[in-house]
Amino acid sequence: MSGLTGAYVPGRSPLHRLGAGVKLLGLALSCTALVLMGSPPALGGAAVAVAVLYAVSGVGWAAGWAQIRPVRWFAVALFAGQALTAGLPVAVTSTLRMVLAVALAGLVTLTTRTAAMMACLERCLAPARFVGLDPFRLSLLLSLTVRSVPVVSGLATRVREAQRARGVEWSVRAFAVPLLISVLRHADTLGEALRTRGVDD
């Protein structure tokens, strides 16, 4: 979850100082290059480059692992599936490609403030004004999505604990109904909070 919840690690590395737009463009180009790399040695070289970037960023290996951890089982399944159907070299390249792309995306998240990301997104979405969309609201949507992950997770934990206390831990309804109500109530208050902070001005 930490990779989605404002995982920014403060720092003064060259990667931290790069603009959000430059990093996102670099990410897009790097991912394209990863797709084009066909051989395990080339991807091995890319893995070394990603490791160097993490070292330069100074965010720490634990933070890097936290980005990859959520996809570890998917990576295992991908590797196994590819190994069985397409052979070992393809399994290695596909899995490495996916893990490196996630690691690079994580590095952008770890070295970029959400506000900088939002500002960049707003600039990119500026043409949307011509079709009546507000770039600020679109970037706010992104930020609220990121912010809501730990909140909804916390609500789910609370509901799960209440379920256990009442001895109905296997009931889907006893989990889904209170969680849905809590999330809707949270959304309602969040809407009011946004109004009090001038979002409807």
Place this chain on the structure above:
Amino acid sequence: MIEFTDVHVRLGRRDVLRGVTLSLAERRVGVIGANGSGKSTLARLINGLALPSSGSVTVLGRDTRKHGARIRREVGFVFTDPDAQIVMPIVAEDVAFSLRRKGLRPEEVERRVQAVLAENGLSEHADHPAHQLSGGQKQLLALCSVLVLEPRVLVMDEPTTLLDLRHSRQFAGLLRGLPHQVVVVTHDLALLEDFDRVVVLDDGRVVADDEPGAAMRHYRKLMA
């Protein structure tokens, strides 16, 4: 100055407030009452989050029905659950979010954010994820995000309900130092001990309106 004139609020079939008339000019005003007595609705009326079914609410000379957005710029609101009020993932970013549409230069935004965090003891958490703060720190962050807008009036709806005793006391100390007019809805009677005025609501009506000691005696009798 906050004026309620014969305010009625009806939600569905339920009368939440029944003919409330109040003039609040004191610097620190507390509102107490049983659950469902209409306290939170009264608070939400002050910055136009709720509107009266009949009667009027004016804040700083403006009718909340006509000038809701304008009034919300002057009236800050702190909710019970800070998680519902924190919009951005990082502490400093959340405070800065309040200033996004002010047209300030980035350096000025940074200066104001750092100043308000320092005043409220959150400087060292400026770059931390908001969801990793303790409950007390989250409530302070919610307060900082409101204070950075330099409102003239602060309304708080049960701000200490989710805090432990130490953080409640810290919060009460902060309230004492604020120069704003503050209206606090609460069940925490200790928080209101040195307030200027306390209003007691029961079943949507004002049943006592006095200095804290007398108002709380009335409330305790009501709850007995």
